[in-house]
Amino acid sequence: MTKIAIIGGGIVGATAAFYLVQTKDNQVTVFDEPHGQATRAAAGIISPWLSKRRNQKWYRLANAGTQLYPQLVIDAQLDQRAYHEVGTLITRKTDVKLDELWQLAQARLQSAPQMKNIVRWSPQKINAELPFFKPDIFAGGVFVTGGARVDGKQLVNQLLRHANVQLVKQHAQIKRQQTQILVNQQPFDQIIIAGGARAPELVQQLGFNLLVRPQKGQLIELADNDLAITGNMPVVMPEGERDIIPVGKHQLMIGATHENDQGFDLTASTQVINDLLKSGQSVITGLTESMITNVRVGTRAYTDDFAPFFGQLPALKNVWIASGLGSSGLTTGPIIAKLMAQSINGENVDLTPFTLPVTNYLSSIDRKA
Numbered sequence: 531m532t533k534i535a536i537i538g539g540g541i542v543g544a545t546a547a548f549y550l551v552q553t554k555d556n557q558v559t560v561f562d563e564p565h566g567q568a569t570r571a572a573a574g575i576i577s578p579w580l581s582k583r584r585n586q587k588w589y590r591l592a593n594a595g596t597q598l599y600p601q602l603v604i605d606a607q608l609d610q611r612a613y614h615e616v617g618t619l620i621t622r623k624t625d626v627k628l629d630e631l632w633q634l635a636q637a638r639l640q641s642a643p644q645m646k647n648i649v650r651w652s653p654q655k656i657n658a659e660l661p662f663f664k665p666d667i668f669a670g671g672v673f674v675t676g677g678a679r680v681d682g683k684q685l686v687n688q689l690l691r692h693a694n695v696q697l698v699k700q701h702a703q704i705k706r707q708q709t710q711i712l713v714n715q716q717p718f719d720q721i722i723i724a725g726g727a728r729a730p731e732l733v734q735q736l737g738f739n740l741l742v743r744p745q746k747g748q749l750i751e752l753a754d755n756d757l758a759i760t761g762n763m764p765v766v767m768p769e770g771e772r773d774i775i776p777v778g779k780h781q782l783m784i785g786a787t788h789e790n791d792q793g794f795d796l797t798a799s800t801q802v803i804n805d806l807l808k809s810g811q812s813v814i815t816g817l818t819e820s821m822i823t824n825v826r827v828g829t830r831a832y833t834d835d836f837a838p839f840f841g842q843l844p845a846l847k848n849v850w851i852a853s854g855l856g857s858s859g860l861t862t863g864p865i866i867a868k869l870m871a872q873s874i875n876g877e878n879v880d881l882t883p884f885t886l887p888v889t890n891y892l893s894s895i896d897r898k899a
């Protein structure tokens with residue numbers, strides 16, 4: 531039996547734990563101190579296909595991530611609170627831009643089965659389906675029927691419950707002792723560092739600097755009986771404004787911010803709340819500050835090339851790391867975790883189509899300095 535420690539119980543750690551237990555007789559311990567966890571704060575939009583990003587490894591990974599979700603739902607018996615295929619609507623302000631988006635959607639559909647169907651929505655169709663929007667505010671949109679919404683907190687809770695692994699709600703420290711690596715003084719055969727934005731602190735304990743930085747993200751939750759919203763409505767990604775996420779009867783979220791200069795600060799900022807509300811008010815009628823019920827704040831990990839990375843640490847073949855998942859980590863997290871779990875289980879998995887080598891994101895610490 532292989533003894534495996536996972537440090538971090540966000541989407542990467544929880545999904546890795548699930549696959550390691552599901553596929554082999556591994557003994558898995560997850561160490562997690564969830565303060566500031568990105569997964570629990572996230573908007574949870576699963577719809578990478580029409581993004582303007584050009585990074586091909588990222589797109590391949592994100593597209594593979596969307597295809598994995600329906601299987602993960604079955605395998606881990608996830609319910610609709612964790613993953614809900616409500617569809618996503620991406621809007622544009624002009625007909626020209628809408629034509630370009632439609633062409634991109636048609637091209638992407640060829641190699642993205644989880645998109646399922648694409649439908650061009652007119653302003654009238656948008657008003658009929660989503661009556662809470664101001665009339666004719668968009669030139670139209672592309673509705674992707676296979677887009678989904680994830681609730682990160684539900685997802686990790688359900689995965690960890692189903693995996694039935696040992697969960698230690700403690701801060702973990704990692705230490706090299708001769709040929710062994712210890713986590714909180716205990717030896718393990720394999721270790722996964724899935725600490726999100728905090729991963730650099732762990733990797734530093736092994737003598738490396740990790741080129742990963744924290745990014746603060748905030749979003750607001752609103753509820754009001756006058757909001758004509760149901761939990762089956764699609765997520766809307768309006769051009770130039772924040773995303774609108776209907777989450778239940780009379781409830782929605784608006785977000786999220788990308789703040790690169792706030793370190794690990796987790797305080798909700800009044801100015802940001804006002805900006806998010808203003809963005810919502812520009813497209814939705816009747817939104818007021820009194821409807822805000824909660825502000826979510828979390829810390830994402832990001833890299834210089836805004837790409838996630840994962841694999842083994844150099845010269846420490848039993849230590850694995852995944853970090854830098856940025857603003858699409860709920861989309862890429864499960865597939866990253868599955869690929870790592872397969873590798874740890876001894877399968878011959880080629881990671882190169884999906885990630886640059888881990889060494890690209892490391893620099894050694896000069897211990898003599």
Ligand SMILES: Cc1cc2nc3c(=O)[nH]c(=O)nc-3n(C[C@H](O)[C@H](O)[C@H](O)COP(=O)(O)OP(=O)(O)OC[C@H]3O[C@@H](n4cnc5c(N)ncnc54)[C@H](O)[C@@H]3O)c2cc1C
Nearest residue numbers: 538540563568569573574575702725726747858859860861
């Ligand atoms: C506001 C916001 C909105 C977002 N919206 C979306 C979205 O719509 N779609 C999408 O795909 N992605 C979205 N994301 C991004 C996504 O949430 C993250 O990329 C992803 O959750 C990162 O997962 P992770 O497992 O790498 O890290 P995390 O979820 O941050 O988990 C890491 C865990 O490790 C723990 N940890 C770290 N060090 C230690 C230690 N030494 N001991 C014990 N525990 C430790 C941390 O406390 C944390 O609980 C959003 C993020 C934010 C913040």
